Each structure stands twice: as structure tokens, then as C-alpha cells.
Amino acid sequence: MAKSTAENTYLRLKTVLDVLTEGVWSGDALNAGQVLAEATARVPFNEHEAELLSGGIPRGHKTLTSATAKLVKAGWLIKGRSGWTITEDGMRATVAFPDADSFAAALDAGTPVPADTPVPTAPEGFVRPVSAAAATLEVPAKEEAPKKTARKAPAKKAASAVGKAAKAIEDAVEPVVKAVRKGKASAKDKAAAAPAAETSAATEPFEGPDVETLPQPEAVALAGDFNTILGAPENWAPQYDEAQMEFDFLDQLWKKSAELPAGFYTFKIALNRSWTENYGAFGTFDGPNHELHHAGGKVTIRYNHATRDITIN
Structure with a gap:
């Protein structure tokens, strides 16, 4: 049976x-x-x-x-x-x-x-039995997404740009200051001087360093058994807006905060509103569920796409 x-x-x-x-x-x-x-x-x-x-x-x-x-x-x-x-x-x-x-x-x-x-x-002479899942035990190494090469302006170039911009403004403003002091400047002179300063300063703009970023998915969802608490029509459904996380460009993390009742919850990270690419415990592709033993109240979950793993607090 x-x-x-x-x-x-x-x-x-x-x-x-x-x-x-x-x-x-x-x-x-x-x-x-x-x-x-x-x-x-x-x-x-x-x-x-x-x-x-x-x-x-x-x-x-x-x-x-x-x-x-x-x-x-x-x-x-x-x-x-x-x-x-x-x-x-x-x-x-x-x-x-x-x-x-x-x-x-x-x-x-x-x-x-x-x-x-x-x-x-261990029994005497114990040898670990041949795995019944030998074909599936090899876990492929996770390929890291290629990083965009950050273009950083050299410090000397940045300093030069700032210096030239400051000098241009100083040169453009100086005649106006002198004219005002002498009481000879007209409104027309002042109007002509200001655009000249802006134009000169803009001839060589300051180039700050670009932020080094990692290619990110279109969407990241917390798909688990608490989605209905968040307002979604059903649980374990990464396609709904209520399950989506927000991306923080500053620290390159996906985040979601919610008020949850006390209890035990399980969930996974699902990308692009489907189960095609999902990550579980330890950042494992299609791995075991993440687990949350929650005392009740606000909880924040963060997902790092670089490691495919999460933090909870």
C-alpha cells in the first residue's frame, strides 16, 4: 500500500x-x-x-x-x-x-x-554507502554575474576641472564687481556677465567617479507563506505586486519591510515575477526554503544579488 x-x-x-x-x-x-x-x-x-x-x-x-x-x-x-x-x-x-x-x-x-x-x-569497517542521488549531488558552482567596469575620473582631471570652472566664474564676475564699486554697472552689464560665467564654467564639467554596480534583475519577490498577509491574493506567488521588494541603489540591496504576526514562516527569493530563477537558504539556486521564526511586529528582509543570499532583522 x-x-x-x-x-x-x-x-x-x-x-x-x-x-x-x-x-x-x-x-x-x-x-x-x-x-x-x-x-x-x-x-x-x-x-x-x-x-x-x-x-x-x-x-x-x-x-x-x-x-x-x-x-x-x-x-x-x-x-x-x-x-x-x-x-x-x-x-x-x-x-x-x-x-x-x-x-x-x-x-x-x-x-x-x-x-x-x-x-x-560507525560500524567496524564502515564505508559511506554510494549515494542514491549521485547524479544530483554535484552542485554547480554559481557563476558570478559580470561586473560593469567602473569608469573613474583621475583625481588630477577632477581637480583641474574644478579649478578651471572656479577661474572662469571669477573672471566673469570680476568686471561686474568693479563696475558696481564704481557705480557704473548697468542692469544690462550684469545680465551679460552672468550667462558668460555659466557658459565658461560649463565648457569643462566636473567628472565625478561612477558608482560600481552589478547587473540586477527586473524584479525580486519574497514568495512565501505570508504573501496573503501582505495583501496578495495567494501565497507562494511571485507575480503579485504585494510580494515585490524595492531596490536601494545606494547599497545595491533589495529590501522589503512588513508587519507580521508572531509565527514561523518560510519563503524564497524569486526573480522577475516567476519561479524560473529562485534562491533559497544559503543562496542556493532552487534550494531549501528560507525560514523566519518571528516574535511579531516589523521585520525587514534584504536580498543581495551579488551573493544571492539574505539578511533579516
Whole structure:
């Protein structure tokens, strides 16, 4: 009998811990994408889970990435900038709750791992099994978008331009000043002197340094399970205006601030109002969801297109 999505998800969550434990034994460091790929390869999607959502993401993959928050809440998994790390309690949980039913029950109820449960050690002669997701474990290096070469005016040229402009203004104004002092200047003389100063000063304008910038997408959206709170018709829909971030030219960051109720939220960065190009945790293309444990109130999320990653405060 085929297992339900819920049953499969718990099996995959346990597999996440199994894969990370094997990584500890073998000394291999696995990133989030590799761990999730291995978990879904060992526990394949059923027909419903394999259905692709609007962004080309399998339904089961999205469910799993959201559900990994349960492992974090239980204290069995730590999600850091450098990757995912299993805790000692997480390793012990694979021993204390060895089957899917006991594992799911403990995770849902918040049952702590019994204190006398040992930390599992690698079997004698252990060799990490050949990956079931070997074809997908290689994560391609992210290509950096080409930077525009900044054209900077040399300091001497800038200083020369300023000096010439100042001298031109001084030369043009001096006759007017003398005429006023002598009481001989007419309104016509003054009117002629002012345009002359402006024209002379404009003959060699000041050239300041250009700002070095990175090519940016047309639009950046926070697509997640809080979009309806922001006023969008539905969640996980990057095409709506309510999900769009604002670009700050000064620091080259995309930003969005919003008032959110207290709760746990998940989201991704989606470019150009579609799922074709999207980034999740650690700036990974089509990676795991970003997570937000929010106490309530105003929150600001910033996206850096140079790193494809975010900051939250």
C-alpha cells in the first residue's frame, strides 16, 4: 500500500538525520542541497508528491524543506551559513526512534531523547554507502554575474576641472564687481556677465567617479507563506505586486519591510515575477526554503544579488 505524503515526509526527515550521521562517521561535509537530494532519492516521491508546482519544484520537495523546521525545533539539527549540522541529540534520536512511527510520534509530541540513549558510532569497517542521488549531488558552482567596469575620473582631471570652472566664474564676475564699486554697472552689464560665467564654467564639467554596480534583475519577490498577509491574493506567488521588494541603489540591496504576526514562516527569493530563477537558504539556486521564526511586529528582509543570499532583522 502506498504511503501518504505525511508518512513519506517523516521517513525523509529521519533519512535526513541518517545521511548527516553517516557524514559524521565518514568525515564528509554535505550541504543542504545534497542532504535533501539524498533523502528524496532514498524515499522517492509518489505520484502526488512528484507533481510540479508553478516554479517547477516537486510538491514533495517543498513539503520536506518546510518540515525540516521540526528537526531544528527538536534540537536535532542546526542550520548554519556553512551548512547543516546534526547534533548529538539528533544522532541519538536515530537510535531511540528507529522506525518511522516512533520517530514521527516523538517529533510531533516533542518527546526528548532518553538520557541513556548512546550516540551511535560507525560500524567496524564502515564505508559511506554510494549515494542514491549521485547524479544530483554535484552542485554547480554559481557563476558570478559580470561586473560593469567602473569608469573613474583621475583625481588630477577632477581637480583641474574644478579649478578651471572656479577661474572662469571669477573672471566673469570680476568686471561686474568693479563696475558696481564704481557705480557704473548697468542692469544690462550684469545680465551679460552672468550667462558668460555659466557658459565658461560649463565648457569643462566636473567628472565625478561612477558608482560600481552589478547587473540586477527586473524584479525580486519574497514568495512565501505570508504573501496573503501582505495583501496578495495567494501565497507562494511571485507575480503579485504585494510580494515585490524595492531596490536601494545606494547599497545595491533589495529590501522589503512588513508587519507580521508572531509565527514561523518560510519563503524564497524569486526573480522577475516567476519561479524560473529562485534562491533559497544559503543562496542556493532552487534550494531549501528560507525560514523566519518571528516574535511579531516589523521585520525587514534584504536580498543581495551579488551573493544571492539574505539578511533579516
